[in-house]
Amino acid sequence: MxxxxxxxxxxxxxxxxxxxxxxxxxxRTAQRERNQAVLQTQGVLYADAPERVEKRLARLGADWAMARAIEHTPTEPASSGGSTLQLPPEAFTGDALGLERLIGRNNLAPVAFLEExxxxxxxxxxxxxxxxxxxxxxxxxxxxxxxxxxxxxxxxxxxxxxxxxxxxxxxxxxxxxxxxxxxxxxxxxxxxxxxxxxxxxxxxxxxxxxxxxxxxxxxxxxxxxxxxxxxxxxxxxxxxxxxxxxxxxxxxxxxxxxxxxxxxxxxxxxxxxxxxxxxxxxxxxxxxxxxxxxxxxxxxxxxxxxxxxxxxxxxxxxxxxxxxxxxxxxxxxxxxxxxxxxxxxxxxxxxxxxAGLAPSPVESAPPIPSSNGKTALSAANGSQARAPAHATEGAAQLVLPLRIAVGFDTPMSPQATPLAPLPTLEPTPKAAPQPPSAARTDVVSAVEQEVDAALINHQLAQKRPYYDRTADIAARDAYYANVRTGGGDALRRALTALLEETHTPQPRYKPMRLVYPWVDLHKDGRLYGIYSARGFSVEELVRADATVAEARLARVEELLRQESTAGPAEFEAEFDALEASMPFNCEHVVPQSWFAKQEPMRGDLHHLFACEAGCNSFRGNFPYFDFPDFDEALRDACGMRESVGFEPTEGKGAVARATLYFLLRYPGQVGDVAREFPGDRLPVLLTWHENQAVTEYELHRNAAIAEIQGNRNPLIDHPEWAREIDFSGVWP
Missing domain, CATH: 2.40.10.120 (Thrombin, subunit H)
Known part of the structure; x- marks a missing residue:
């Protein structure tokens, strides 16, 4: 003025x-007072709208799982440069400290904060x-x-x-x-x-x-x-x-x-x-x-x-x-x-x-590697590195008009042949070096940031109790306090309303960050393929998916440069084929093609499970089926498959409860075409549910997911409701 x-x-x-x-x-006095009350009693993660907080965490290279894990870690300072996070020093950058500052755990800032x-x-x-x-x-x-x-x-x-x-x-x-x-x-x-x-x-x-x-x-x-x-x-x-x-x-x-x-x-x-x-x-x-x-x-x-x-x-x-x-x-x-x-x-x-194509000398400097030769956690906007805040004139940097998340997973079409063999998860050999483009460097950097953040998520998770039964029972009872049993259709409608109302935030599909580090862990700290029970370390699946993500994005770059890519429809078809040929090690028990890859279904953690790419492709988008012993179905380490459906070797109870959750949460979304799960298959799910009791692994998953996205799976919390709920209203 x-x-x-x-x-x-x-x-x-x-x-x-x-x-x-x-x-x-x-x-705005009443709203501001409400904000202040929430800040004092719960903290900065809860005062703003969940979708805004989720986007803020994403720009810090973090997510709800990481933020909640930090909240649950002890507050005694570790040896990591004064941070309260119990992590090795090489895992720390200004952005890791930025997350601590955001949630009020630490007011330290790196010297680079002042320099910038x-x-x-x-x-x-x-x-x-x-x-x-x-x-x-x-x-x-x-x-x-x-x-x-x-x-x-x-x-x-x-x-x-x-x-x-x-x-x-x-x-x-x-x-x-x-x-x-x-x-x-x-x-x-x-x-x-x-x-x-x-x-x-x-x-x-x-x-x-x-x-x-x-x-x-x-x-x-x-x-x-x-x-x-x-x-x-x-x-x-x-x-x-x-x-x-x-x-x-x-x-x-x-x-x-x-x-x-x-x-x-x-x-x-x-x-x-x-x-x-x-x-x-x-x-x-x-x-x-x-x-x-x-x-x-x-x-x-x-x-x-x-x-x-x-x-x-x-x-x-x-x-x-x-x-x-x-x-x-x-x-x-x-x-x-x-x-x-x-x-x-x-x-x-x-x-x-x-004008943001010219990075300043500060931003264009190469990242400082950690002791394992990889860049440590840094700021990201979803899967993309944050743009520099300040710029000066200099050499132009190529920026592709590409906005595709690294976390894509489309099951292989049942007509796709031949079937991919069960892959090993060893690092793929590197091709002969090519002149790097700025865009290619950005792709690799973005994927490395996802890997770093995922591994930090996992390190934090290892400090937490695997499953706190007493706390979870209290949370379960509070969650369903207003649900009245009796009357199958009324119970279904009440549960659908509750699941939708409490589904906040609604995380996007990021198995590297949200499924592997904590949600899908077994008590021994390992991941197991939901259909094969084959075991993996968290780092194995994270790095395997990172390799796939880099390969996908490299191919996307090629597609964008090809004159033959005529338009959005043609590009989408190419990308669908690309995803099918290079699936992630994560399974949607309700295939994405059944709901057109739409959110929040795609990222809903209740139906996402670790699943090696071979089993992921083998199942494809077949509905679940129970084969009689005499049927001549195609057999694999993952299960049996024929034109009528797929029967997994392992995990039947867990996938049945996840599918029943999906039917309750998203009524009318699946079952409108023959290849999707038809209503007459409901007895298959109910039989699997009853034959395999809820495990501690599923209880852990349910509690972990509730922390991240707010809602719970009623079939895990109350298995006895399966026969009481009238599911007839969930099909179109």
Whole structure:
């Protein structure tokens, strides 16, 4: 906000902005108090919406299983650099510590946190408006040519034409001031503003008043992706308060509420800070700081520090603050996408969304390997590495337009022949070295991050009790407290409603991360193929699936480069065939083709089991069947198969209960075509369920899954309900 004498229009605008911010804050009092109560009693993982928390964990290279495992580990510091996690030192990076900070277990930060903060601060400058209504604000570069600030800092193109931005207006390490580089603004090239979202985007001259290149100050890369911050997390703000040299409000700024277009946070910002970038701990921009939230009287008028009604001529320093408000950066980007521009202005705007192809020297440095020669856990957005927060001009980096998760698994079609033999899980020989592309390096890095995170998940899980019967019985009784037995169809409907209501969060399909490390473990710490009972170590299956993931993505790269790939339908067919030829070591007991690979079915942990790729392919998408002893079915170590169905050698009770869960949770989803599980096969499942009692392994799975996705399997908790439930309503 300008610190010089305000014009009449500026006074009115600023007072209106304060009043609206205060009204938004007041209207959210009940929700904010609920957030604070949850933060104090449960922690940061539970105050925000589950899907937002899940996305935040994904950007940290983590998931619910890892976060919950950390919550259950002892709090005594280990020898790992002061961390409370009992892991070897090579497993630690800033992102592992970032997860600890997120859930409140540790406030340590790596030195690189400060180094990257210095790097991103270079792109933040002081905006100075000359002439009538002049003053100071803050702005930051968001592309090689464009600066983002507030609408109330730069109202118009005319005002921007008499404004400048100064970078490096700050004190040096020895205490003396640096020489700032001053750049004129050039609104004739581009100026976009929005009063409702309080942003202005303006072009900056490519050279400073002393000939300095604008490119040397880089820019902050913005993203619309969710998961950059959640309620209860701390944010950082780089700013020029009152037009003073650059300062930072570091980590003592808690995010207290998330609105549709705004964030509310408690932080130490002052006048002149308008237009500042608000960062998370990974130095990603999460908001555009734009207003304080003032204390108000009963009529909604802002109050001054002495309790009187505040007037603009008193100056911002006299306002009594409650909190601060920032505009969500995703909403700013969404609005900019929709602005109609043409010619050079359109190209400048679009550069904001494509300029992230040039990593800065810090981000482009090779990763530091751990003692086993692999990169340690680092930040990821799902299966993709997080984009650098700061960039400077340099060599372009190839980025393929590819958004495919590494965790795909399509069972082989029953017509596919010949059947793949049961594979060994030894590492595959490496081909002759080829010149690496940047995209290929990104693929390998993303898969390695998944491996690192999976193995950390497993290490944490080994510190936990395998199954706590007393706690689980209490959790089971509480879960079904409102379910009334009697009346088969009523019981089915009640269970379906309960399973759907409590299925939060809804994790995506990631067997490496969510199935192998903890959920599907047996008490001896090993995994066993659900159909063959063949045993494997967790690392065997994790690394085997990683090899498949890399091979799949390498083939996808080839498909994308081929001119013969005509369109989405053709690519989907190619990818389906690719998945079928290279399955993961994980089985959907209800095949994905029956529900068109849709979420949340695809990632629902209750019907996912470790299963070596050979058995996975052998079963295909055949429905379960009970062969008479005299039938001439095709036999394998995994079971028997014929055109009518598949009968596993092992695990019949477990897969029956998982299938019955699926029928309850997703009524109407399967059984509408002949090859899917028909209603007349229900007795097969009930017989398998009754002949093989629930094991401790299944009890462990059920409790572990409930921790991650919230719901339970009623057939494990109450086996006696199987004959009472009327399943006739689950088929289409």
């Amino acid at each position: 300008a610190t010089a004498e305000l014009t009449s229009e500026r006074k009115s605008d600023y007072l209106a902005q304060l009043t609206m911010a205060a009204a938004r804050y007041t209207s 903060g210095v790097q991103v601060s270079r792109s933040v400058g002081r905006v100075t408006i000359s002439g009538p209504g002049g003053g100071h604000g803050t702005g930051f570069m968001v592309s090689p040519s464009l600066l983002l600030t507030n609408n109330h800092v730069l109202h118009s193109a005319e005002e921007a034409s008499r404004s400048k931005v100064a970078f490096a207006f700050q004190d040096g390490v020895e205490g003396g001031p640096l020489t700032p580089a001053v750049f004129p603004l050039e609104p004739h090239r581009l100026f976009v503003t929005d009063r409702a979202l309080d942003y202005s985007l303006v072009a900056v001259a490519p050279q400073g008043t002393q000939g300095e290149p604008l490119s040397s100050f880089g820019w902050l890369m913005l993203t619309e992706t969710q998961g950059k911050a959640v309620i209860g997390e701390f944010v950082n703000i780089i700013q020029h308060p009152r037009g003073e040299p650059k300062q930072i409000a570091l980590r003592d700024n808690q995010l207290v509420d998330v609105l549709e277009r705004f964030l509310h946070y408690a932080s130490d910002t002052r006048e002149g800070s308008s237009g500042s970038p608000v960062f998370n701990d990974q130095w990603e921009v999460v908001a555009l700081h734009h207003s304080a939230v003032p204390k108000t009287d009963a009529e909604g008028r802002p109050l001054s520090v002495d309790g009187t009604v505040w007037r603009p001529e008193m100056g911002e320093q006299q306002l009594a603050w409650l909190a601060n408000e920032g505009v969500r950066i995703s909403r700013v980007l969404r609005a900019l996408h929709e602005v109609t521009l043409t010619g050079a202005a359109a190209r400048l705007r679009d550069e904001m969304f494509t």
